[in-house]
Amino acid sequence: MLEIQGLTKRFGGLTAVRDVTTTFEKNRINAIIGPNGAGKTTFFNLVSGYHKPTTGRIIFDGQDVTGLRPDQVAKLGVARTFQSTTLFDKATVLDNLIVGHRLRTASTFWDVILGTRRLKEDEHRCRAKAEEVLDFVGLSPVAHHLAADISQEERKRVAFALALATDPKIVLLDEPAGGVNPEETLGLAELIRKMIRKGLTVCLIEHKMDMIMSLADKIVVLDHGEMIAQGTPAQIRSDQRVIEAYLGADYAAA
Amino acid sequence: MTSKTLQKPLLAILLVLAIVFPMVAANDYYIYVMSLAYIMAIAAVGLNLILGYTGQLNLAHAGFMAIGAYTVGILTVDYGVPYWIAFVVAGIVSAVIGFFAGLLSLRLKGHFFSIFTLCVGFMIYLVIEKSDALTHGTVGIIDIPAPTGIGPIRFDNTWSQYYLVLFFLVVSLWLMSRIVHSLLGRAFVAIRNGEDLAETLGINLMRTKVLAFVLSTFYAGMAGALYAGFVRFIGPAMALESHTFDMIAFILVGGIGTLFGPLLGAILLTWLTQSLQFLQDFRMIVFGPLLILLVMFFPQGLIGYWRERQVRRAAASMQDRRLQRSVIGSQQEVSTNA
Numbered sequence: 228m229l230e231i232q233g234l235t236k237r238f239g240g241l242t243a244v245r246d247v248t249t250t251f252e253k254n255r256i257n258a259i260i261g262p263n264g265a266g267k268t269t270f271f272n273l274v275s276g277y278h279k280p281t282t283g284r285i286i287f288d289g290q291d292v293t294g295l296r297p298d299q300v301a302k303l304g305v306a307r308t309f310q311s312t313t314l315f316d317k318a319t320v321l322d323n324l325i326v327g328h329r330l331r332t333a334s335t336f337w338d339v340i341l342g343t344r345r346l347k348e349d350e351h352r353c354r355a356k357a358e359e360v361l362d363f364v365g366l367s368p369v370a371h372h373l374a375a376d377i378s379q380e381e382r383k384r385v386a387f388a389l390a391l392a393t394d395p396k397i398v399l400l401d402e403p404a405g406g407v408n409p410e411e412t413l414g415l416a417e418l419i420r421k422m423i424r425k426g427l428t429v430c431l432i433e434h435k436m437d438m439i440m441s442l443a444d445k446i447v448v449l450d451h452g453e454m455i456a457q458g459t460p461a462q463i464r465s466d467q468r469v470i471e472a473y474l475g476a477d478y479a480a481a
Numbered sequence: 482m483t484s485k486t487l488q489k490p491l492l493a494i495l496l497v498l499a500i501v502f503p504m505v506a507a508n509d510y511y512i513y514v515m516s517l518a519y520i521m522a523i524a525a526v527g528l529n530l531i532l533g534y535t536g537q538l539n540l541a542h543a544g545f546m547a548i549g550a551y552t553v554g555i556l557t558v559d560y561g562v563p564y565w566i567a568f569v570v571a572g573i574v575s576a577v578i579g580f581f582a583g584l585l586s587l588r589l590k591g592h593f594f595s596i597f598t599l600c601v602g603f604m605i606y607l608v609i610e611k612s613d614a615l616t617h618g619t620v621g622i623i624d625i626p627a628p629t630g631i632g633p634i635r636f637d638n639t640w641s642q643y644y645l646v647l648f649f650l651v652v653s654l655w656l657m658s659r660i661v662h663s664l665l666g667r668a669f670v671a672i673r674n675g676e677d678l679a680e681t682l683g684i685n686l687m688r689t690k691v692l693a694f695v696l697s698t699f700y701a702g703m704a705g706a707l708y709a710g711f712v713r714f715i716g717p718a719m720a721l722e723s724h725t726f727d728m729i730a731f732i733l734v735g736g737i738g739t740l741f742g743p744l745l746g747a748i749l750l751t752w753l754t755q756s757l758q759f760l761q762d763f764r765m766i767v768f769g770p771l772l773i774l775l776v777m778f779f780p781q782g783l784i785g786y787w788r789e790r791q792v793r794r795a796a797a798s799m800q801d802r803r804l805q806r807s808v809i810g811s812q813q814e815v816s817t818n819a
Contacts, residue, residue: 373796
């Protein structure tokens with residue numbers, strides 16, 4: 228699904244990501260973990276086109292996407308969420324989601340001026356898509372609330388919904404459970420499983436180890452930009468380098 | 482975006498009021514002032530597209546209005562081109578210059594973009610002021626012909642010019658309403674909310690921003706062209722950034738990122754300025770604190786405040802209905818169980 232070959236990103240003298248080679252399988256939950264500053268978000272930025280890699284290649288669905296712009300990568304089916312989602316607080320939740328499907332429509336400026344049927348159909352499709360993904364993430368009850376008035380957990384779900392509205396093949400989630408309580412974390416984990424059942428591929432960055440260990444099919448561990456381990460949760464839990472760099476002796480004992 | 486059913490009758494009333502206004506106005510001067518407010522509103526509606534909807538503060542906006550006005554002035558006075566041909570050319574010239582200025586300045590983001598456009602605006606001012614041969618320099622262009630009549634309608638008095646300006650105002654708002662309520666408008670708003678997120682949603686940042694910029698400069702150019710035919714005298718000072726700041730004040734007062742905000746602001750502030758005229762330069766002592774209070778208590782502007790309340794109320798009533806339904810549902814359950 229997603230193949231990373233010798234990916235390196237240098238910012239001046241700092242190497243944020245160093246020679247990472249890995250693959251993410253289709254329809255699986257893949258996790259990237261590591262201490263702060265390990266290069267996890269930079270890794271996401273490289274895959275989704277915000278940064279151009281210094282060297283290395285990114286193959287998505289058999290197609291070389293290295294160096295494409297974020298909007299081009301998005302059109303190919305890579306969606307992502309951010310650690311914090313900037314919504315338009317003065318509009319309703321549903322209104323915020325309609326633009327998410329814009330990239331799958333073809334109407335242009337002239338369609339807007341002339342008010343063509345194509346535009347009306349496109350807008351209808353985008354609205355239907357917004358309602359569909361809102362239902363999928365379980366937020367239909369707050370569809371008509373102002374985005375300013377929803378809870379942190381609901382904001383996380385809206386971010387998921389926005390990503391899903393783009394009709395992606397893979398969804399990159401940057402700390403999807405950051406800042407929500409343990410109970411809500413379970414709910415979000417269930418939502419991620421639901422995305423897998425729907426046929427999507429998920430790749431997430433997360434610090435909540437319990438969530439990762441129970442959720443992920445494959446874990447990639449980054450430290451100082453380097454991949455120090457990859458494998459199943461059981462393999463990662465017993466990996467000596469991972470324990471030293473990140474998990475700590477306590478976690479391994481537990 | 483809010484309840485359209487409520488808005489339609491309200492719009493009809495406003496339009497009727499605007500049509501009746503010259504008949505009830507005390508004298509022609511009031512009609513003249515109102516027409517000017519409308520022209521400034523058209524320019525401000527354009528600025529609101531790039532500032533309010535797309536989130537890019539373009540400080541060269543008055544410069545583009547001046548380009549439109551000067552295009553009409555130069556073509557009609559020096560080359561004898563009929564007003565309406567010059568009028569159309571004015572919009573095109575502003576948009577074409579806007580395209581290149583946008584392509585260059587939109588490579589910068591946030592404050593850097595604003596500072597750059599401040600310079601672009603000043604360059605437009607300098608070019609107008611220094612090119613004596615083309616623009617008549619500091620003297621300005623005088624005796625610009627009034628818009629020529631269309632069929633039996635003539636535009637040689639304040640009344641008819643008022644209706645002409647009103648017509649273009651309505652067309653401007655109608656077109657803008659189409660744009661901002663469409664998927665394209667949603668793409669603009671997505672860029673304002675967060676450029677990174679917008680790009681992730683597959684929006685081509687540069688192309689979309691340049692389009693918003695060109696459209697806004699087109700509006701500025703048309704407003705300038707109307708201004709030239711209405712005031713019939715133009716000078717280089719109209720390109721100065723202080724006029725852009727006037728328009729920003731209109732937008733802030735009326736409601737940033739709302740369709741009618743710039744119009745409401747333009748009318749309110751124009752009349753406020755007029756009624757404080759007797760204070761001469763001291764009017765700023767009244768004007769300044771008023772603006773500060775407004776920004777403090779209505780940061781979304783008057784229309785923004787009103788709209789937010791409406792959406793909240795709609796959400797609350799929907800919640801009530803859902804609650805009622807669930808209460809009724811559980812009561813029924815209880816009764817069947819019993």
